[in-house]
């Protein structure tokens with residue numbers, strides 16, 4: 001898929017992002033956010049999310065921005081990575097236009113103290129393509145929109161961006177806030193967190209997005225997925241949220257094990 005065919009889907013790359021209230025679809029966004037928050041308030045069940053999906057041609061890029069909207073965002077092929085034991089690698093998803101290199105390594109949270117929104121804790125493991133091998137010292141390079149649906153510009157402002165390193169058992173954990181939905185020129189995206197999984201040397205092995213169960217904009221309701229650019233239809237990446245105390249605040253907790261594809 002050429003870049004020109006992607007143009008109507010994502011807004012041009014910009015430094016100063018407009019507030020979601022400035023976009024033309026403001027009424028729809030506000031309504032969708034109310035729906036999302038009321039769904040959260042309902043306290044959707046307890047979770048345990050296995051990793052999964054499939055395919056995912058791993059991008060071999062580095063951190064220096066070579067993954068942005070281009071061939072990496074043209075999702076091609078599906079579900080090729082299931083072995084005889086049912087082990088399925090995590091599917092890839094679009095990088096999108098808001099990745100910024102140089103996010104700092106974070107110990108606990110990718111949100112600064114005082115970040116507005118529902119506190120979120122995500123925990124899980126990063127495993128090799130056999131679904132067993134713990135990947136120690138790998139990095140989750142994370143970026144997301146704020147509660148208001150805004151991305152930080154990067155550079156000196158790395159708000160809601162950060163790298164989390166896996167421990168000796170391949171485990172990771174990070175805190176943040178639930179991301180808000182945002183509107184692009186073509187429509188509304190479901191709430192999501194972007195992630196690029198990196199080797200200890202910093203090489204990008206897989207870029208994907210995690211979503212949240214119950215979001216009404218997933219799958220065919222996501223214009224970006226309908227366009228074949230994003231992949232929000234894979235429910236293996238739809239995290240189930242449970243009520244929890246997150247750093248002494250009422251929030252949500254979820255689990256997600258990611259399985260990297262074979263190199």
Ligand SMILES: [Fe+2]
Nearest residue numbers: 096098192194
């Ligand atoms: Fe995004």
